[in-house]
Amino acid sequence: MVSGTDLPATEFNPEEWSVVLNARQRSPRQQSKETEGTQSSKAAPAAETPAREAESPPSVSPKLDSTAVARPRLKRLPRLPVDDFKIVFRPSAGVDLAQYNDVELRTAVVAKSGLHFVVADEDLVCTNLAKNIFTVSTSCADRVANYAKIRELTLRGKKLGFHAHIAPPDGARAGIIYRAWNGESPQDLLQELRRANPLLPIVQARDMGRTSRSVLIHFLAEELPPSVKMFGILYAVFNFRPKVEACLNCRQVGHRRDVCPLPNRLTCSSCGQKHPEDYPCTPQCVICGDAHKTGDRTCKQRFQRGFSRLSRPRQRSQQEHQQEKPEFQLEKESFPSIDNRNRSSRSKSPGRSRSSRSRSPGRNRGSKGKSPGRSASQSRDFSTKPEKVSWAKQASCSCCMLSDAKENSKTQETIERLMRENQELKQQLALVLERLSTLTAAPSASSSPLSISPSVIEPDMAAKSGTDIIDSSTQSAKKKRTEQPESSEDDFKSTSQKIRKEHRELKQKVDLGFTQIAERFNKIESILDVLVARLESPPQSQPSPAPSQP
Structure with a gap:
């Protein structure tokens, strides 16, 4: 029997009732079983009907909400790149x-x-x-x-x-800091967080609304940092657990009231019914259906599934460390104790051991009494437990790896630039050597026993020829001095002086070029030595400050 009042047939209107079933679709096997059960129940006599009803378990009706609006069940969305x-x-x-x-x-x-x-x-x-x-x-x-x-x-x-x-990106991890927002825009928050925390991969930051002073931060990392700095204040970072979105207008789960596709129904946000504001009503949660406000702290289903509650990885206790198996463990057979080795040597020479025992029995007893403690100290378990790596060490290692990668890229660019300059210097040096070889080979090729008249020598030929041509020309000029006029002798002297002057200037330029090339090569070799030493040396991890516990 159910207590209540009967509803007259004139007041019953089936259109005012809407049923929302959240159960999954039944399989064909269950439907076939239900049809078989209904046929067998019809064929059975009416006397057995009460007994079967008593034996069958009572069916639990699903929890219905008369204020909810029926919406079609949606399929899974495709995944974007x-x-x-x-x-x-x-x-x-x-x-x-x-x-x-x-x-x-x-x-x-x-x-x-x-x-x-x-x-x-x-x-x-x-x-x-x-x-x-x-x-x-x-x-x-x-x-x-x-x-x-x-x-x-x-x-x-x-x-x-x-x-x-x-x-935010798909691989970003969301963290939240409390009592940190004072009206800043998302751009200002992101700029300040990146300036104050240059080592943290912060990709997005925004406030959680005008009614809240919390700031939501997305990190492009697998784990959240313990704390962040912003505007000169240190805030503890907690794991963000998104709540289930519930609409108080259509009483449906999946979206908020500000984006509800239905027009405003002007109903009570607590119970979903139309009544005066001062009317005492019983609240009903849209998420779980219990008698409390939607999204209240007492609601056990207010958070979305798939998000952990812990803000940071908890520190394991000492008992868990002892139960944990070490990654690497040395065997006792590899390090035998000294007592076992002495016993084996005594067993090989029984006569000697008996005489030693008979001579000093008290000493042997004392050694026997001390042997267990000594063997216990010597037969230690050579096990190495894995060292626990904190978040600060991991962050410092990742930062060191990033800095090392940047330094390696810079050094690689410097090496490539120096190699290009080295190739250019080699080409210039080859041209200088080729020019020098032509200059040195010209005198030997032009020197001959034939006499050369000074009137035939041109300035270009004199510049290309060396001191041998000058000497041969002077000797031939002495032989034919009587035949040539005075003017030709003056021209020859001026030409020879000009040739010698140009030769000295060319020699000075070549020497200066060689000295500059040598200095440049020495500088390149020193830079390459420094770069090679830096690449071969292992990276030094800088100690990072220990994270402060909230």
């Missing part, structure tokens, strides 16, 4: 994205962004009807700003308001 940039578009209240297809949304987004359809051909659009949002995925960083600045779209001739924001 991991390396692309994602821009999430959230419509204003009262806009239902289920009324528009993806082609209309993509056409409106590309037209509003100002990009050409050929340029944005590779960009993708994916709609999430459960959350009433859609995402634009692009691989080009230049087109992200064009999509993120969109604030309204024209769909079927109507201008609808949208809010766009850039989603």
